[in-house]
Amino acid sequence: MIETLDVVGNNQPQIGKVFLVGAGPGDPELLTLKALLLMKQADVVVYDRLTPLVILDLLEPRVERIFVGKEPEHHTLPQDKINQLLVSLARQGKQVLRLKGGDPFIFGRGGEEIETLIAAGVNFQVVPGVTAAAGCAAYAGIPLTHRDYAQACVFVTGHLKDGNLDLNWDVLAQPRQTVVFYMGLRSVHHICKKLCEHGVAGSMPVALVEQGTTPEQKVYCATLDTLSAVLHKSDIHSPALLIVGEVVNLRSRLAWFKTNTC
Template structure:
């Protein structure tokens, strides 16, 4: 019987990967990797390891989730050491929970290897602390995708009860997000930022307010993958920004 490691590769900067995650790459017989990982990490794979691309775009899936689950089970049953390499953290909007469930159903051994998630790292590289004693005692990780009948209640609670929102995969839904947060009580003047390809050499950050951020994003051609940060903590960027960005560079869809 083999074993599966569900591994967080971090947000993009290859130096942010953990030592355990690196060991899982080095020892794997099979690596199934996502679009958002830094491809430099694959250079650490041992000779002869099978590298299988499982990347997804917003409107196109190279490999469906059910197929990925079957691959994990198949290779583990063949006695292989399998590393499922996922951008950020496997349990933060990474479908790691679904993959772990598939392994449990097939009585296969596995480990979860946490990674640095973009909601924290991209903000930090942009000079934005997601919590701050003077501005934010709470932070919520939110998916920008609309799903479910309780959507109204979700945005209502986020608008009133959370200081900082870190929104993943939300660029295409930004007008809707603006509308709902303002509708349910968050000030239109709340500082906001969009960070494209955070922690990488092509990182680009645009700031504005909740009311203006969609217009700001359109004007600067901001695309996915991007993190949206909404909250008073964004105002600290001017003082704390430390990572050099090329603001003249156009956002790219595939940089790594």
Template sequence: MDQDPDRLFPLFARLRGRPVLVVGGGVVAARKISPLIAAGARVRVVARALGEHVEALVSEARLEWIGREYEPGQLDEAWLVVVATSDRTLNARVAADAEARRLWANVVDDIELSSFQSPAVVDRAPLQVAISSGGAAPVLARQVREQIEVLLDEHVGPLASLLHEHRRLIRQRLPELPARRRFLESQREGPVGRRLAAGDRPGAIAALHQALSLAAARPAGMVSIVGAGPGDPGLVTLKALRRLQEADIILHDRLVPEAVLALARRDAERIETGKRAGQHFTPQEEIHRLMVHYAAQGLRVVRLKGGDPFVFGRGGEEIEHLREHDIDYEVIPGITAALACAAHAGIPLTHRDHAQSVRLLTAHCRDSLDTHDWAALAQERQTLAVYMGVSALADFSDQLIAHGRGPDTPCALIENGSRPDQRVVLTTLQHLPADAARFNVGSPALLVTGEVAALGDRLHWFGAKPLRHHPVHAVPAALASAA
């Protein structure tokens, strides 16, 4: 690795019982003192006067106060120095004295004078996450900390303590590292973690012993049926992200993009179950077999599907098969294409005056087209969100028009919705097949049919401007003004 003189070396210091000198006694100093006391350091504060927060700590005998001017000899016993005054001349003198004694010194808000920096911290004691930008972007570091705060539940700390207390027993019951690792990684979202989150520590201990007995008796494999959303990795749910980072095996559809797969644990095995160029789809029976095969080995399997597994994703069939084979499973919903694609195209699926309902349907082949109630689908004041292959567009258009839907009904074809290469084609029902061919619309694409589709022309906000060859009638004035 190339050397970077600006790179900081991350370090967690054991300060329990060790003297730390803090120069300054105001509000900023108080903010630095609190984590030092929490780490067990013997804090000494040098200041002529104290703010109320530091004064309160002195009155509680939680630190030592040296109520006079700073002198270099005060550094003699210190392991660490924090400088928190508004006098830069004094700050520079303390930093120089610390440097001469080979002491690490942090001068608050002064990168040049500091030999170490205090990171932004996510505290789930005993688990701590420290974030630093090397002083280059403290606001960005704070934002990252806030994101990690959301990811780490409050019970993660108590869970870390509980597992630490039982580490010898866990090693005895599960001597093999792979089995032990899978067991430890499964506790956060399992009964142990859930009981700790509810404040039930005795129940968590009982659940831990029970889980250990089961894990030692047989592999504890599991299948997570996970919705990957429409393709934007930012739309993957937090729970889905956790499962991807815990997975041993990922059985993923062809439509799941690399950006989402990149969220997974790096050493997880990926198996594509979709279609490659010139090859057939993996039969559903083979997907069933793979899920059972890997889970029976005690592995954590993620069945990763584009969109939502219960919206045209055959998730119901898969969990029926898992139940038949006594495999533990869970379902983690994803944002389905109808919601995400329409939103990214600026098209509301419902409107209180013009679309009181929305129907989700599929029309990817002749067999699926034959099952629809076309008279009901052709009614006005509703939106149709159609998951389909573009090859069926002509039949779909013909059927709706034949059953009374107006030929000028607005339509929007949304290709690669929510992804950087999103394209939106605005057209009408009668011109739908021709315009799809003209603009070479390919899979994955969602069709939105109904008056609200015309709003995509004015309300688009994501990606390129919508494409259009034929005029699309504007929505009624009442709808336009309400939008």
């Protein structure tokens, strides 16, 4: 195991430690070997709604499990309480596994949790995970970059704040790139409208991937013009990821994972 930087003051006994670990987007076999090794050593796991439950089954029965949320509009524990919980468990001398869906540093608030740990003098380690964009795109047969169609890829939050999305739409509307929206299910209509207003053709292909990398994965393919209508007829639930770009057309040839195409 890699040694971590000791952030503790000299006169404070430090026994526990927090491991901030990415669990990947759903398929348990996308878990890293490092994550699996840490799961075997943990005393307690603190996990979110998007942590794949099949992964929790890999924990030793002795491991204490603490669920901390979060639903889109309903946090089981507010973020500052989660931060304090991690500190408190580590101070009890526990090896704490903070398990998060995808990657902890991509729309995962991992940075905030670590800032609190540093301020409290708690040692930690970060283990990256397969982020939803990489996992969903791979399992949907959509390469996020491609020499002929996209030389860049942007990850963006689609989370609405006060009914609005304060994004740099001119940048997102640039050609020859793929734009991936996390947390964009409720804002699909708004996103499609804004991209078109900023110059993207209504015929631009898009894919919405629901429960990517799991046996329940569904992929809805449409265009910016037609996506809202397609979703209107469907019963689609979070988690879902929106991929916008020419690369979506490659799916018709590259799809390999047995899934429901809608």
